[in-house]
Amino acid sequence: MADSPEKRGWIGRLWNWIWTPAVAFSSGFLILAGFLAGILFWGGFHWTLELTNTEEFCTSCHTMETNLGEYRETIHYNNHSGVRAICSDCHVPHEWNHKIKAKIMAVKDVYHELAGTISTPEKYEEHRLSMATAVWKKMKASDSRECRNCHNFDYMDFTLQEARAASEHQRAIDENMTCIDCHQGIAHSLPPGYQERYQEVTETLASKKQDRLQQQAAADGDDIKSFLSTRAD
């Protein structure tokens, strides 16, 4: 018989083993074993994920040398207090869902490293604006979520800031601006034409938001009309 255990391949036997009720182990044993295996798996998974957040990991690729050099010239690398923001602090969200999404999307970096998309200084400069645009878009859309992991308007003492910084930060609060609106190029050099491109990013995101609000308003209007017509009937 084709169905007999002897005739099955190893996949078939494994499948059968998975769905056969356990007779050799008690329920308590299985729960405890599953619990311990879960802790081991989750601990290992999280530990590995955190390893991919280290500066050594991020800069281990040849193509990251340019970014690293630029970042080392900034206050986020070297400053009076010794508190540093490494690559993942700005580029990897803290919240689980967003973090996993960022990690999955970062697979493209491996592809481009292998494909040599930005392997020479010339190629890097060629792509600098598009790479910067992608990051600005993300930051603008998320209201500079990663900046706000460390910087918070609520705890900024404007009296300790320079007059210009204090007045600009106050303006940012008043006009509902976000960090990246002013702080592009805080860790990497800015490409030529960045202001025009950032303007485009802002306008695109604003028009999308506007469209969504208009659609919502139109839908609400339809609901009100249908409610009123029902009442009139």
Add this chain to the structure above:
Amino acid sequence: MLEILGTIGANIISLPGILGLALGMMTRRIWLGALMGGIVGILTTVIFAHGSFAAAGTFELLVAIVIGLCAGSVGSVIRIKGATV
């Protein structure tokens, strides 16, 4: 494309996938498992949008619900196939 894959993957190993599967394994009714998974998908998206429906993206919400529905259904199928109680 990468955005879509990232969102799907994130939801699979986040609450809609894991809790959806776990809740689905608590019932033999596939529709109930799927419903519980879908609700987890909605709640997760709203929680990650800091409790505001307006801040939750339509695409993110849709993906979370679909993943929740699938995970809940798979959980129920596992219960049917793998339990005698």
